[in-house]
Amino acid sequence: MRNCEYQQIDPLALSVAPASVQNLTDKKAERLRRKWEVFPGKNRFFCDGRVIVARQSGVLPLTLGLIVVTCGLFFAFDCPFLVEHLTVFIPVIGGVLFVFVVLSLLRTSFTDPGILPRATLDEAADIEKQIDTSGSSSYRPPPRTKEILINQQVVKLKYCFTCKMFRPPRTSHCSLCDNCVERFDHHCPWVGNCVGKRNYRFFYSFIISLSFLTSFIFGCVIAHITLRSQSGKSLIQAIQESPARYPLMELVICFFSIWSILGLSGFHTYLVASNLTTNEDIKGSWSSKRGAEESGNPYTYNSILANCCVTLCGPMPPSLIDRRGFLSPEESVPTVSASEIEVPSFAAKNDANMCTQSTKDVLERMLHSSASYGLCLLGTPKTTPVGLEVTGAPARAAETSPTERCWHQTADAPCSPFSTSSTSDSIHSINPAFRLASPSPSLGRAMLVLDEAPDVSFIP
């Protein structure tokens, strides 16, 4: 077999309780599903796809809690005193900063960071065909990198086994969210989301405004305590007198926050000014110390102002994942399921494990999908004899009757064989057929692979 050295998905790990396939044909007319419902990454969606967060919310509630509590204490205990002794603008400024901080935080957390949708079956097959042009029967793992020239500098593009495409420059795959994110900066647990191309400016405004807010509150609390101690009392007495000693708590929170937030703001200001991402900076991608050649950042505009403008004030790119779009019959689940199942054919162990879990999730979702028969991966079996290729489907047309039956049913067809099969052979043999998802000019190779596939017995 061509892919006999590839990692296999453990079919037992994929065992999903098979839903009754017959019912699904009735459901297909019920309601159109939105694309977010079949999204393959580890994200959660709210408000019918309008809001997207990472699966693990991290410490976002803690972040919000700290901000709200600190500001609440500030408004409750410091503002009355300071309004009386200083100026009425103190709570106004505090209020504006607080609103700005919370809005930026929510915007960072709930915005799509620049997730790249995974490649469709046809695309993945086309890429594979291009990188494996030898077309020989001998097994060779696909090369993982591709070198391109960007602004006269050589940049390596890596192949993402999960998303089945060569990652664009500056794109990285976040293992927590299981997505490729454009201009990936980092996954921020405080914010509970990845920080990437689309929400970096929100993140930056969040940390800058938070720096101002914490510094402002810190200053106000110091002023409060100082003013109280000015009227002849000692500092300790002044603290004891202040309402419930809460200013002390604010002081402590602000003191520790300031060091970390100001440091982070400074670091990100440096990144913005040099048009770098945290990911690139940590890896030292453009550090001149690496290698013998001078390799500068190919994306910089060589001007601090230009870099800042581009990063923060550039045009707002659209979300590529189209969460709220409706699934049309032909473009539903197959792109996800087959691509997930196809992964182990040449994935490293980590990728295979990752994909097993995500494939299982996908299969579970698919079993409850109500997509129509048209999107059935396997096309119309009756008119497709074995050996022919079907777009987006393994050409196992005449295999067994259970398979045929499931093809006629719904899009859940692809998952039924996998969910019930208990032999590794079934996954094994399906792989080459899946790999040839799109009609390939090199039909000879297709025929060769299909002939080599062992017979599969599907259990309905």
Added chain:
Amino acid sequence: MRPFKLWQQAAIAAKVFIQRDYTNGTVCQFQTKFPSELETRIDKQQFEETVRMLNNLYAEAEKLGSHSYIEGCLACLTAYTVFLCMETHYEKVLKKIAKYVQEQNDKVYAPRGLLLTDPIERGLRVIEVTIFEERSLTR
């Protein structure tokens, strides 16, 4: 290439993917190289003209001019809430691109048995050109 039937009642013979061109950085540009599979179907210049026009439109969407800076600064001042009610410049240009693709399909590609897919539906990764096999089911 062997044709086969799909739900669309039209046989898809092949799909060609025009990949992104990153020589100028991460801006959205597609390679203008004419794919060999389309040689029998369409004029090289016609195709390259389409891709060039698409590239120009994407460049317009991502252009860093005073318009985008004003939009960015306004958004920042309003804590980015303005994006909730206003369509961004990029989105406006994407609509223009969708219209252009539709128009090209109607006038140029459909009569030749081809179909262009709007790149936004493929995450701006590729321009997918579907080659249809007309009428005959088998060869």
